[in-house]
Amino acid sequence: MRPWFDTDARREALLTEARSWVGTPFFGNSASKGKGVSCQKLAGALYEAVGFGSLDVPDAPMSRARFCTDSLVAAWMQDRTDFVPVPRGEPLVPGDLVTFRLPRSVHHVGVMVLPGVFISATEDAGAQFRPLADSTWRARLADVWRPIQP
Numbered sequence: 001m002r003p004w005f006d007t008d009a010r011r012e013a014l015l016t017e018a019r020s021w022v023g024t025p026f027f028g029n030s031a032s033k034g035k036g037v038s039c040q041k042l043a044g045a046l047y048e049a050v051g052f053g054s055l056d057v058p059d060a061p062m063s064r065a066r067f068c069t070d071s072l073v074a075a076w077m078q079d080r081t082d083f084v085p086v087p088r089g090e091p092l093v094p095g096d097l098v099t100f101r102l103p104r105s106v107h108h109v110g111v112m113v114l115p116g117v118f119i120s121a122t123e124d125a126g127a128q129f130r131p132l133a134d135s136t137w138r139a140r141l142a143d144v145w146r147p148i149q150p
């Protein structure tokens with residue numbers, strides 16, 4: 001199985017699109033560049049903009065992350081056939097979908113855009129590039145999913 005982001009052109013398109021979202025404030029279950037975006041809708045918008053296709057990203061109630069221990073993200077990703085899980089320890093590559101435990105369940109997602117750097121949207125900071133090596137994110141990293149070519 002070949003990763004979908006296996007060409008320089010696709011990786012560059014992803015980085016360019018991600019840069020265009022930086023600074024967009026957080027707004028739950030929204031994907032309006034410059035106006036408001038949530039983490040899962042940002043991931044969906046990025047993949048769609050660079051030609052991967054629609055993710056049909058589900059809406060996720062913010063209260064769920066605060067009070068539930070089961071994950072809508074994990075269940076949703078496990079049913080997808082266009083992504084494969086990345087084993088722990090394998091290097092992450094641009095295009096990988098990274099998931100994080102916040103605070104009790106896997107509820108937050110981001111997309112790797114450079115080696116060691118992902119983009120995501122959070123309530124406090126909106127859409128930003130973040131280093132995966134940062135202790136906050138490294139400690140919360142749950143699963144990684146790689147988009148593949150059919």
